[in-house]
Amino acid sequence: MHGTIHFEKNIDQGMNAIIQLPVINEDFIEYNVIEQRLSKIVSEMILVKNYYSLRKFQHACASLLEKIDNIFNPDLTALFFFQDDKRFFIVEKGIGQKTGSKKQSLCSTVLFTESSMFISDICKDLRFSGHPLAASFFARLLRNSNNSNGP
Amino acid sequence: MHGYYAIPITQTDHKGIITIGTFMMAFKSVKELNDEELKIFKGIGHEFQILLNGVCQPKNQTNNPA
Numbered sequence: 001m002h003g004t005i006h007f008e009k010n011i012d013q014g015m016n017a018i019i020q021l022p023v024i025n026e027d028f029i030e031y032n033v034i035e036q037r038l039s040k041i042v043s044e045m046i047l048v049k050n051y052y053s054l055r056k057f058q059h060a061c062a063s064l065l066e067k068i069d070n071i072f073n074p075d076l077t078a079l080f081f082f083q084d085d086k087r088f089f090i091v092e093k094g095i096g097q098k099t100g101s102k103k104q105s106l107c108s109t110v111l112f113t114e115s116s117m118f119i120s121d122i123c124k125d126l127r128f129s130g131h132p133l134a135a136s137f138f139a140r141l142l143r144n145s146n147n148s149n150g151p
Numbered sequence: 152m153h154g155y156y157a158i159p160i161t162q163t164d165h166k167g168i169i170t171i172g173t174f175m176m177a178f179k180s181v182k183e184l185n186d187e188e189l190k191i192f193k194g195i196g197h198e199f200q201i202l203l204n205g206v207c208q209p210k211n212q213t214n215n216p217a
Contacts, residue, residue, distance in 0.1 A: 060202055061199065061202065064195055064198055064199055064202070067195055068176055068192075068195055071188075071191060072176060072184075072188070072192070074154075074176035074177060074178055074182075075152075075177060075178050075179045076152075076175075076176065076177040077175065077176040077177070078174075078175055078176075079160070079172065079173075079174045079175075079199055080172050080173060081160070081171050081172035082170075082171060082172055082173075087172075087173075090172075106152070106155055106157070106175075106177070107157055107173040107175055110157045110158075110159050110170070110173045110175075111159070111170050111173065114159055114161075114170045115159065116157065116158045116159065116193070116196070117155065117156065117157045118156050118184065118189060118192075119154070119155045119156070120153070120154055120181055120182055120183040120184075121153045121154065121181045122152060122153060122154075122155045123153060
């Protein structure tokens with residue numbers, strides 16, 4: 001994600017000094033911006049026991065995520081919070097990102113309905129008929145339907 | 152993606168209870184949880200909520216009541 005540049009500089013009396021500078025690139029900046037936003041989201045919520053930092057909170061959540069992983073072995077699992085048009089992963093497994101778009105997520109449906117969702121196959125659930133993750137199934141269904149109605 | 156299980160995570164706001172996030176798990180294949188497994192999943196979702204409640208203060212309260 002980021003590193004340091006090492007280079008030596010000759011100074012008087014023939015001694016060398018090693019100067020370390022952080023490499024500032026887009027990844028480094030984005031990483032830090034996300035970290036700051038995550039910390040802000042958590043610190044805004046955590047007002048009473050402010051000894052809880054983002055890291056401590058993540059650590060506490062991670063053990064619960066591990067429990068889920070051990071019991072169900074899902075392909076993806078996560079706890080995330082929404083802010084503006086984004087979702088911020090507090091802890092995740094199988095996603096490999098710190099943020100994501102709210103619109104593209106299946107979970108925006110949960111945010112909208114404010115109810116739990118237990119769906120064995122989203123491809124057969126009409127609530128996700130327009131969603132890219134389920135769209136292929138509905139496209140296939142429509143195509144099959146058209147074919148069966150044809151000559 | 153096929154199997155999808157999610158529980159909203161809420162927080163008390165001055166407007167009431169609001170959904171601030173989600174705890175979820177998803178499976179690439181069709182996945183049907185039985186009643187016992189659903190109970191376990193809900194239980195862990197509840198643990199997430201308790202964890203959050205334990206470290207959160209409702210947004211309409213302040214640290215300094217005076």
